[in-house]
Amino acid sequence: MQIRIKHYDQLTRDELYDILHLRAVVFNLGQQCPCVDPDGKDRLAWHLCLRHRDGTLAAYARIFGPDAYKPGYTAIGRVAVLEAYRGQGLGKRIMREALNFLRQRFPSVPVVISAQSYLQRFYEDLGFRRTGDEYLEEGIPHIRMEFHHQNKKSML
Numbered sequence: 001m002q003i004r005i006k007h008y009d010q011l012t013r014d015e016l017y018d019i020l021h022l023r024a025v026v027f028n029l030g031q032q033c034p035c036v037d038p039d040g041k042d043r044l045a046w047h048l049c050l051r052h053r054d055g056t057l058a059a060y061a062r063i064f065g066p067d068a069y070k071p072g073y074t075a076i077g078r079v080a081v082l083e084a085y086r087g088q089g090l091g092k093r094i095m096r097e098a099l100n101f102l103r104q105r106f107p108s109v110p111v112v113i114s115a116q117s118y119l120q121r122f123y124e125d126l127g128f129r130r131t132g133d134e135y136l137e138e139g140i141p142h143i144r145m146e147f148h149h150q151n152k153k154s155m156l
Contacts, residue, residue, distance in 0.1 A: 001051065005048045019067065041064075055105075
């Protein structure tokens with residue numbers, strides 16, 4: 001498995017196509033989320049892609065620098081693993097890579113995520129803490145969670 005992180009401006013057309021395809025398969029088809037996935041925020045983000053040795057985009061996350069997604073925070077979103085690659089720890093691997101990327105560039109800026117509620121424990125195991133009440137996002141229960149680098153450097 002190979003991980004690459006590129007800013008939107010660095011992506012090739014094929015890479016962008018693979019990203020949008022993976023997100024459509026995971027969110028629109030797999031979770032039956034009726035949202036329009038290209039939300040205009042991709043241009044502001046870095047895109048973490050984990051590819052299988054055969055070239056398949058197996059897992060993905062979108063990473064935002066300070067204030068690009070929420071004032072005072074960096075952010076990670078659109079975390080997705082293709083069903084065929086689940087159960088191999090790829091979700092934790094891409095989250096750790098995304099957190100390391102943010103810690104290296106913006107060590108004093110906390111990270112915020114909008115996590116699907118059923119994944120609260122997954123994110124807590126990575127060092128995130130719930131910071132709000134449950135809410136609906138595209139009809140799916142979510143919670144706001146934060147990560148502060150100084151609290152969990154050793155986990156990464």
